[in-house]
Amino acid sequence: MTENTQPPTHGSDSAPADLPTQYTPADVEERLYERWVERGYFEADAGSAKEPYAIVIPPPNVYGNLHLGHALEHTLIDGLTRRKRMQGYETLWQPGMDHAGIATQNAVERQLAKEGKSRHDLGREAFVARVWRWKAESGGQIAGQMRRLGDGVAWSRDRFTMDEGLSRAVQTIFKRLYEEGLIYRAERIINWCPRCLTAISDIEVEYQEDDGELVSLRYGEGEDSVVVATTRAETMLGDTAVAVHPDDPRYTHLVGRQIALPLTDRTIPVVADPHVDPEFGTGAVKVTPAHDPNDFEIGRRHGLPQLTIMDENAVITAHGPFQGLDRLEARSAVVAALRAEGRVVAETRPYRHSVGHCSRCGTTIEPRLSMQWWVKVAPLAKAAGDAVRDGRVTIHPKEMSSRYFEWVDNMHDWCISRQLWWGHRIPVWYGPDGETVCVGPDEQPPAGEGWHQETDVLDTWFSSALWPFSTLGWPEQTESLAKFYPNTVMVTGYDILFFWVARMMMFGLYAMEGEPPFRTIALHGMVRDQYGKKMSRSFGNVVDPLEWMDAYGADAVRFTLARGANPGVDIPIGEDWVQASRNFANKIWNATRFALLNGATVRGPLPGPEEMSATDRWVLSRLNSVISETDTYYDDYQFAKVSDALFHFAWDEVFDWYVELSKSVFAGSAAGGRSAEVTRRVLGEVLDVTLRLLHPVMPFVTEELWTTLTGGESLVVADWPRDSGFRDAAAEEEIAAVRQLVTEVRRFRADQGLQPGQRVPATLDLAGTSLGAHEEAIRSLLRLQPAGEGFSATATLPVAGATVALDLSGAIDFEAERKRLQKDLAAAEKELAQTSGKLGNESFLAKAPDHVVEKIRTRRAAAEEDISRIRTQLARLP
């Protein structure tokens, strides 16, 4: 590794030609990642005396693949942890995966379906064994993708929500909650997915506007009849009442009476319930307590029977002609039957309304009465809200807090039981005489005739909620737990604020004696396509990050994502943008290559300010500003700004100007006394620091270049740069003047149609400016030739206090120049008028702060100068 670390000597022909002219990610990524892992850089030592910095990975679903959203999340987490590691923290990026109960089970069931089998053919045990086998393959894929991305995770600590330790954690907390009455079993209306055949929680239901039909039905006869409306006509078979508002005069005569329910031989009561909105529809509501959550509540209030008319497949079980029909078939059949009886009032009407769908399979949810396990969330949610309210936990960006509170403050009890096979089986045993025993991790389940374990498993988010401490060994009081809990930051998408973040807060605070699971929640947005559209399989705009990494390298993908990552805001990304980042990586590569070819070095102390030229002092002044800026943005999770600041500093300042200005020094033509030695050292310094600053976001290309440039061991364990405090405003101004001069003359050249490479005889009068030292550099950048004998200027440009006289050999296009100058003059005159207007305004002078007035004065002076300069130039034109 040290062969190519000797900075080559200037002028040597054996300069490091071993660096190819283009950066090829495939040549370095795998090699570097292997090296990092082998050397254990990413492992975290719980026994270390260093201050801890811990982030847990939002565990990817084990059955899945990493998509761009993961790539974003991992880029941000990796960036944060790499920087902190460089800053000397004991850094843990905890890896792991989630068993993703329902999603994984569905995926494996689909697989089985292809073989013509169902999970019931295998039986529970064999099915679960099969999922485990599949987990081994699929999980390996995800790990591979993470390595490709460069994720600096502590692989030795890899965890899985279903592994033994985490299962113990689940059992432990379940038992505690159960014993404290915070977990209970109750029969209620739940969201039932008739395809997945399980209950799901409220947040697993996605509401969509669906087209349905609203049917108005007449119940009862004559005076005693009432019209109700429904979009789910089949549920009328389970109606056990009609409800009206207590104060509704239209129905007072009916309250308490029985009316006939069509299609059945039953009569049902009319009840008065304040829940009914008299303004809505007819002001009368059919009540189906077993199939609608509202009706369930009304039924409870009035002691109504709960009549279940469908089975778990949403097939009608009620006897009669509808038995055996699916709910949708039954819907039209019921409407037809009612119509035949003249019960349908007016025409049915198309009706767009919000309908719940299973977030896993899209099937329409069927509210269903059933016995389930619940977490009583009120006390837990209260604590979770308070931790943010009192500032123990901070949410970034803070606007997202309101969403968090909205949910935490209005949370209903959490249905945690799932009628699935893949997941943590609920540790409760039922006895022959109706006993119920909750079994802790180290306890033997009750033995004997008639005992059996609950068949339901837990909601997958139950174990995810323990993630920040279960991964650290809880319930054991491990060294890791002591060191890395609470985690420093939770980096995740705002879409799982409710699913996951709020629940980690609840369980973390509960299990860890009031210590929240993390200090800060940093929320990122969703990755979208280049037009800002959501990526979805059905729309066909989903991108596999691996494809882009193959084509442009991991750094390019990472940099693109980071550059778009404004806190909490969605991130559009297109392939063009990844290309642009790849170009940036290549630019860094070549700038470093240039530096190496010219003997840039990091050895030896940095020369003192007095030994350096203004160019050197300028770039170092800027460098230190950028270090400080980078820190500020990182500490505020402003990844877009970090990336943007570094991009512009590196490209626009270092590569475009410092490197260009140094060329004349290396060419040995710098007459202004710039020392090549000093320049080599400063260039080495600037690149060294810039590569360090970029490393968290672009780990591969920076590592490869930095080790070559400095001979250092690795950027992963290198020190993070510190702002030395060095600033040189005078040098910054001086270089700004050089840039202005060069740019303006270039513009003139371009306007005159001069070939960029064409050398033009010229004199450069820098008297009266402080730019004397830059003469050679300016000449070289502007392709100016020394003016020989008999030089005669055809164009003279006063710029930035200097004068450039050029011999264009008669090629000058005076008209074009006159036009341009006139345009500039107009702009300058407008500026003068504007600034003069302000300065002539009493109120402005009286009320504006001094620095603003001063600025306007400066602008006016500049405008005046410009005007006289341009007039001079115009006057010189023939």
Next chain:
RNA sequence: GGGUGCAUAGCUCAGUGGUAGAGCGCCGCCCUUACAAGGCGGAUGUCGGCGGUUCGAACCCGUCUGCACCCACCA
């Protein structure tokens, strides 16, 4: 029905009171010996509409319009 946010260059977005910015795209000229995945130069905006506050508004206030998202047990 509530809540939050957004409307700025062709596209995607920064910019919270003092001369309108970036990336990509576009136009022109160049293979100038680190890089054509490059260099240099250029064009482009009534900062969604209307009012108000202010010496001064993309920015603060009101209002209108159009989007987006979240929450909610509207038959």
